[in-house]
Amino acid sequence: MKTSVFLGSVAAATLMAGAGAADTLADVKARGELNCGVNTGLVGFAAPDANGNWTGFDVDICKAVAAAVLGDPSKVKYVPTTGQTRFTALSSGEVDVLARNSTWTFSRDTDLKLDFIGVNYYDGQGFMVRKDLGVTSAKELDGATICIQTGTTTELNLADYFKANNMAYQPVNIDSNAEGEQQYMAGACDAYTTDASGLAATRAAFADPENHIILPEIISKEPLGPAVRHGDNLWGDIVRWTLYALIAAEEYGVTSKNIEELTKSSQNPEVQRLLGVTDDLGAMIGLDKDWAKRAILASGNYGEIFAANIGEQTPIGLARGLNAQWTQGGLMYAMPFR
Amino acid sequence: MTDVTASANPPFRPGMLIHDRRYRSMTFQVIVFILVMALLWWLVSNTVRNLDALGKDFNFGFLWQRAGYDIPQTPIPYTSSDTHFRAAVVGLLNTLIVSILGCIAATVVGIVAGVARLSRNWLIARLMTVYVEAFRNVPLLLWILIVFAIFTEIMPPPNAFRGDNATAGMILFDNVALTNRYTAIPTLAMANDPGSLDLGARITFNWATIAFVVVLVGGWFVRRMIGAWAQRVQDQTGSRPTTWWMSLAVMTLPSLLLIWYFGLSLVPPTLKGFNFTGGINVQNGLVALWLALTLYTGAFIAEIVRAGILAISRGQSEAAFALGLRPGRTMSLVILPQALRVIIPPLISQYLNLTKNSSLAIAVGYMDIKGTLGGTTLNQTGRELEAILLMMGVYLVLSLIISGGMNLFNARVKLKER
Numbered sequence: 001m002k003t004s005v006f007l008g009s010v011a012a013a014t015l016m017a018g019a020g021a022a023d024t025l026a027d028v029k030a031r032g033e034l035n036c037g038v039n040t041g042l043v044g045f046a047a048p049d050a051n052g053n054w055t056g057f058d059v060d061i062c063k064a065v066a067a068a069v070l071g072d073p074s075k076v077k078y079v080p081t082t083g084q085t086r087f088t089a090l091s092s093g094e095v096d097v098l099a100r101n102s103t104w105t106f107s108r109d110t111d112l113k114l115d116f117i118g119v120n121y122y123d124g125q126g127f128m129v130r131k132d133l134g135v136t137s138a139k140e141l142d143g144a145t146i147c148i149q150t151g152t153t154t155e156l157n158l159a160d161y162f163k164a165n166n167m168a169y170q171p172v173n174i175d176s177n178a179e180g181e182q183q184y185m186a187g188a189c190d191a192y193t194t195d196a197s198g199l200a201a202t203r204a205a206f207a208d209p210e211n212h213i214i215l216p217e218i219i220s221k222e223p224l225g226p227a228v229r230h231g232d233n234l235w236g237d238i239v240r241w242t243l244y245a246l247i248a249a250e251e252y253g254v255t256s257k258n259i260e261e262l263t264k265s266s267q268n269p270e271v272q273r274l275l276g277v278t279d280d281l282g283a284m285i286g287l288d289k290d291w292a293k294r295a296i297l298a299s300g301n302y303g304e305i306f307a308a309n310i311g312e313q314t315p316i317g318l319a320r321g322l323n324a325q326w327t328q329g330g331l332m333y334a335m336p337f338r
Numbered sequence: 339m340t341d342v343t344a345s346a347n348p349p350f351r352p353g354m355l356i357h358d359r360r361y362r363s364m365t366f367q368v369i370v371f372i373l374v375m376a377l378l379w380w381l382v383s384n385t386v387r388n389l390d391a392l393g394k395d396f397n398f399g400f401l402w403q404r405a406g407y408d409i410p411q412t413p414i415p416y417t418s419s420d421t422h423f424r425a426a427v428v429g430l431l432n433t434l435i436v437s438i439l440g441c442i443a444a445t446v447v448g449i450v451a452g453v454a455r456l457s458r459n460w461l462i463a464r465l466m467t468v469y470v471e472a473f474r475n476v477p478l479l480l481w482i483l484i485v486f487a488i489f490t491e492i493m494p495p496p497n498a499f500r501g502d503n504a505t506a507g508m509i510l511f512d513n514v515a516l517t518n519r520y521t522a523i524p525t526l527a528m529a530n531d532p533g534s535l536d537l538g539a540r541i542t543f544n545w546a547t548i549a550f551v552v553v554l555v556g557g558w559f560v561r562r563m564i565g566a567w568a569q570r571v572q573d574q575t576g577s578r579p580t581t582w583w584m585s586l587a588v589m590t591l592p593s594l595l596l597i598w599y600f601g602l603s604l605v606p607p608t609l610k611g612f613n614f615t616g617g618i619n620v621q622n623g624l625v626a627l628w629l630a631l632t633l634y635t636g637a638f639i640a641e642i643v644r645a646g647i648l649a650i651s652r653g654q655s656e657a658a659f660a661l662g663l664r665p666g667r668t669m670s671l672v673i674l675p676q677a678l679r680v681i682i683p684p685l686i687s688q689y690l691n692l693t694k695n696s697s698l699a700i701a702v703g704y705m706d707i708k709g710t711l712g713g714t715t716l717n718q719t720g721r722e723l724e725a726i727l728l729m730m731g732v733y734l735v736l737s738l739i740i741s742g743g744m745n746l747f748n749a750r751v752k753l754k755e756r
Contacts, residue, residue, distance in 0.1 A: 083717070084713065084716075084717055087717075087720060088722060091392060107718075107719075107720075108720075111719070111720055112720040113392055113393050113394060113720075141612075142611065143610070143611040143612050143613055143615070144611070144612040144613070145519055145612060145613060150700070150709070150713050150714050150717070151713065151714055151716075151717030151718070152717075155407045155408075155714060156406040156407055156418075156718070158408070159406055159407050159408045159418035160406070160418070163417075163418060163419075169408075170410060170519075170613065170619075171408050171409070171410050172410065172519070172703050173410065173700070173703040173705060173709065173713075173714075174703055175700060175701070175703075182490075183490065186490045186491055186518060187495035187497070187518055188490045188495070188518050188519050188622075189519070190612045230393065231392075231393065
């Protein structure tokens with residue numbers, strides 16, 4: 001860890017001369033590959049399968065961006081990052097996009113010089129405990145030992161929550177989700193806390209998911225979204241509108257199945273603009289007309305990506321909740337393509 | 339006349355900077371100096387320019403912001419409302435705790451193993467060889483992780499101590515509980531609490547602690563005076579008075595008196611809620627790190643001790659035996675004083691190694707300065723350069739203090755040439 005942070009900062013300090021010139025689009029095109037920072041392993045969000053192929057909710061964002069920019073969703077190099085190394089990896093130019101369930105906060109957006117380009121999952125921090133502990137509410141965790149990943153916003157929320165409720169706790173600082181799982185399974189902590197989606201994903205990987213419960217309290221707002229470096233607005237726009245294209249596609253009923261048909265037949269002007277049938281929106285962000293179409297074709301629209309990776313039909317089993325379309329009472333709201 | 343001096347001392351020509359031995363070394367030193375300076379300037383200016391390009395400034399103001407995170411082991415009072423600076427100090431103290439404990443234990447283990455490896459007993463010598471080779475040939479990080487894994491996987495959780503048919507029991511007359519999170523040990527309670535000395539910044543020392551330290555240090559000095567007196571008597575009369583009971587009394591009686599005066603008693607930890615409370619919970623992270631550092635560094639120290647003893651020629655001990663000295667006295671009066679001057683300098687390096695290796699603490703969740711300042715603080719504030727530089731400075735100062743102190747000790751034991 002020490003080396004990675006240190007090398008990261010050395011890299012940030014000395015090797016940034018080129019990347020600092022801030023034309024990420026040209027760099028990615030010249031390289032022919034998108035460097036995408038992802039989680040080291042969180043089932044459903046970003047994890048390599050048995051064959052070493054990365055899959056997951058965040059991974060599909062990387063694929064969509066690669067498809068939009070390079071025309072091929074497979075031209076992505078996945079860079080696993082821990083909670084500690086992720087932002088250094090981005091600001092040093094090691095990755096072009098960070099799609100790693102990272103919370104959008106004020107200080108990260110400003111002081112860390114990142115630009116969060118949107119929210120792909122509205123999350124909140126929760127607690128997971130063993131069922132036989134007999135705990136039904138986070139308010140009953142006074143005096144408990146709690147596993148927590150260092151370098152995350154959850155660490156700060158945890159401290160604030162217990163302070164606000166006048167409870168004591170014993171933190172066990174861990175470095176990665178895998179280590180947290182191991183400590184929690186060994187009973188070295190009573191509760192494991194991280195984003196509720198992460199808890200669901202972690203629990204799905206257990207041998208006995210039915211013996212663990214996620215407590216009802218959500219103690220924080222965790223808007224998770226992809227981030228890019230501050231200062232390269234064109235690149236930021238490309239990633240932002242790729243995400244919006246996926247969300248808008250779901251809103252207008254464009255799926256990876258019917259997209260070819262809709263390109264020919266749709267009379268909806270918004271859909272025609274999105275798919276590059278009428279206006280050439282792609283040229284405005286330095287891409288071609290079909291960029292959004294390719295992004296949607298990569299792994300489907302937002303709803304398809306959600307359902308395939310973390311939806312209720314998967315072992316992770318997350319409901320759409322806040323992440324439903326705004327028309328369905330959720331918060332997913334793509335800005336107009338116009 | 340002027341011609342003669344001129345021919346003896348030819349006028350300076352630029353070529354002489356290379357060809358004249360008097361100037362050549364100076365020339366090369368100047369060139370190397372300029373190159374090193376240029377490299378430094380390049381690094382610094384590059385860093386400044388790139389920080390500028392990233393829009394980041396360089397300042398340490400973040401140290402005074404609210405930290406907002408909690409630390410499991412806090413030698414001085416600390417809450418999440420304190421500053422990053424205080425969190426860094428807590429981390430530094432945690433580093434010092436594990437380093438000091440590690441140095442002491444590694445020295446003991448190293449001396450025992452080093453001497454035992456020279457033993458004539460075949461089994462003991464071979465066992466020590468196995469220990470030394472096993473520990474110094476496997477990376478330290480693995481040892482730390484293995485020890486920690488053993489603690490978490492084998493020890494029972496606090497829950498197992500609950501109820502009438504508990505599956506785990508406390509040891510040492512129900513005073514100590516070994517769990518997979520921590521070792522719960524009793525704390526001390528005082529009937530007559532003398533209050534605390536307040537040093538400001540919420541750092542306090544209990545007067546009773548200070549009294550014990552004063553009494554122990556004083557006792558040690560009195561013991562040395564008794565030893566010096568016995569030496570004087572021996573020099574004058576030839577027979578050494580029996581002093582062991584005096585030393586024992588001086589070392590223990592005042593402490594016992596203090597224990598009685600303050601009304602000290604042990605308060606065993608009790609299981610309440612999720613965890614043991616009332617006692618002191620020594621985290622497994624600390625124990626695992628301490629054990630692994632001790633055993634790892636101890637293996638190196640064992641070799642240093644063995645080398646030091648083997649460096650003393652056999653003639654020395656044979657001469658001592660010929661004078662009628664017993665083996666124990668031969669070791670303490672003849673061999674060790676000479677071996678120490680071989681042992682101390684490499685021992686300093688081992689102490690420095692141990693202190694710096696303690697920065698692997700985060701692997702077991704022990705929050706040392708690498709975990710607080712170089713971990714969470716760095717991450718929450720994004721001040722990589724500042725935090726890393728500060729940490730390098732702290733480790734540098736720490737190492738210089740250790741080697742300074744050990745060099746003083748070395749100067750005392752080294753061979754005095756008369």
